[in-house]
Amino acid sequence: MGILFGKFLLSAIIGLAGFQVSALPTPGDTPKCTTPTKRMSWHDMTDDAKKSYLAAEQCVMSSPATVKLPGAKTKWDQLVSLHQIHALQIHSTGTFLPYHRYFLHTHEFLLNECGYKGGLPYWDEPRDAGKFSSSPVFSPTLGFGGDGKGAKNCVADGPFSNVTVNIGPGFTTQPRCVNRKITNFLSSLSAKAQVTAALNYSTYDTVWNGIYSGPHLGGHMALSMMNGDSITSPGDPVFFLHHGFVDKMWWDWQAQNPSKRLTEIGGPNAQDPAIGFTEFPGGMEVESQMWGHPTAEMAAAAPDPHAGDKGNVTTLGHVLTSKGIIPDATIADIMDIKGGYLCYDYV
Numbered sequence: 001m002g003i004l005f006g007k008f009l010l011s012a013i014i015g016l017a018g019f020q021v022s023a024l025p026t027p028g029d030t031p032k033c034t035t036p037t038k039r040m041s042w043h044d045m046t047d048d049a050k051k052s053y054l055a056a057e058q059c060v061m062s063s064p065a066t067v068k069l070p071g072a073k074t075k076w077d078q079l080v081s082l083h084q085i086h087a088l089q090i091h092s093t094g095t096f097l098p099y100h101r102y103f104l105h106t107h108e109f110l111l112n113e114c115g116y117k118g119g120l121p122y123w124d125e126p127r128d129a130g131k132f133s134s135s136p137v138f139s140p141t142l143g144f145g146g147d148g149k150g151a152k153n154c155v156a157d158g159p160f161s162n163v164t165v166n167i168g169p170g171f172t173t174q175p176r177c178v179n180r181k182i183t184n185f186l187s188s189l190s191a192k193a194q195v196t197a198a199l200n201y202s203t204y205d206t207v208w209n210g211i212y213s214g215p216h217l218g219g220h221m222a223l224s225m226m227n228g229d230s231i232t233s234p235g236d237p238v239f240f241l242h243h244g245f246v247d248k249m250w251w252d253w254q255a256q257n258p259s260k261r262l263t264e265i266g267g268p269n270a271q272d273p274a275i276g277f278t279e280f281p282g283g284m285e286v287e288s289q290m291w292g293h294p295t296a297e298m299a300a301a302a303p304d305p306h307a308g309d310k311g312n313v314t315t316l317g318h319v320l321t322s323k324g325i326i327p328d329a330t331i332a333d334i335m336d337i338k339g340g341y342l343c344y345d346y347v
């Protein structure tokens with residue numbers, strides 16, 4: 001009787017302990033994604049959703065910085081600065097797609113802090129290919145304002161006409177306006193045929209560059225955000241709609257073969273000095289004539305491009321950082337947009 005009771009008590013304790021252990025989060029645990037937020041094209045959002053997104057973006061731009069980053073005065077500057085210090089490791093590399101996915105997530109966190117509760121918008125660019133300037137994205141009332149005006153191409157109408165960005169151009173930190181220059185004929189590079197061609201590659205090693213050099217670059221050329229500055233283009237909030245589309249392209253490719261493509265990663269994790277940005281000739285040193293070199297403070301803030309990789313090839317262990325705006329993650333965490341760490345879907 002006593003032994004039996006003892007055994008019962010023992011198994012009850014083990015059971016209880018087991019229950020407690022499984023109820024507590026353990027390292028590596030990610031929450032389940034049960035109700036993914038919907039990321040919609042700007043075309044399809046309600047007027048109220050557009051207004052609420054634009055208001056939150058204005059709030060991010062007028063909120064003081066909370067994390068120390070070189071030259072950053074506002075939360076908006078923090079985002080631009082993050083892109084600036086990472087610029088030579090997240091473009092023309094295998095980390096291009098994962099870092100920008102994490103970067104959108106960091107932006108989403110700041111929008112949430114400013115009260116925006118909907119899913120991030122993206123821009124379904126093929127719908128406007130060849131005629132970007134007539135897109136609803138550039139509405140002065142329910143969009144991002146129109147084409148830039150004057151010698152500096154400053155956006156002159158809409159919610160961002162009086163915004164100052166303190167990061168850039170290149171590796172400098174000088175106050176300037178939100179600016180863009182739309183070129184309609186270049187926006188035909190965002191047509192459906194170009195997107196299909198980019199997603200036709202069968203391996204990650206080839207598709208990242210198909211997207212990067214194809215519709216991604218085409219959009220940047222057609223919009224010339226922040227004077228076409230590769231280092232600080234996120235200063236124009238249209239960047240985040242464009243990169244929402246870039247992220248959607250990667251996801252569409254992943255979803256064609258999830259058993260393989262939710263874990264497939266590769267490519268270099270930093271620019272080759274002899275090549276630099278693949279879209280410009282001459283290599284890093286020649287290209288630095290366009291945007292200078294990172295200052296000592298920027299170089300010190302830039303993360304180790306090999307962190308988590310044990311070499312110069314991008315792996316699932318690669319560390320993604322926002323320097324404390326949100327916690328660091330690994331590429332493994334962000335591969336699945338409905339994996340738990342991330343929880344959204346494109347509709």
Ligand SMILES: [Cu+2]
Binds near residue numbers: 083090
């Ligand atoms: Cu970028």
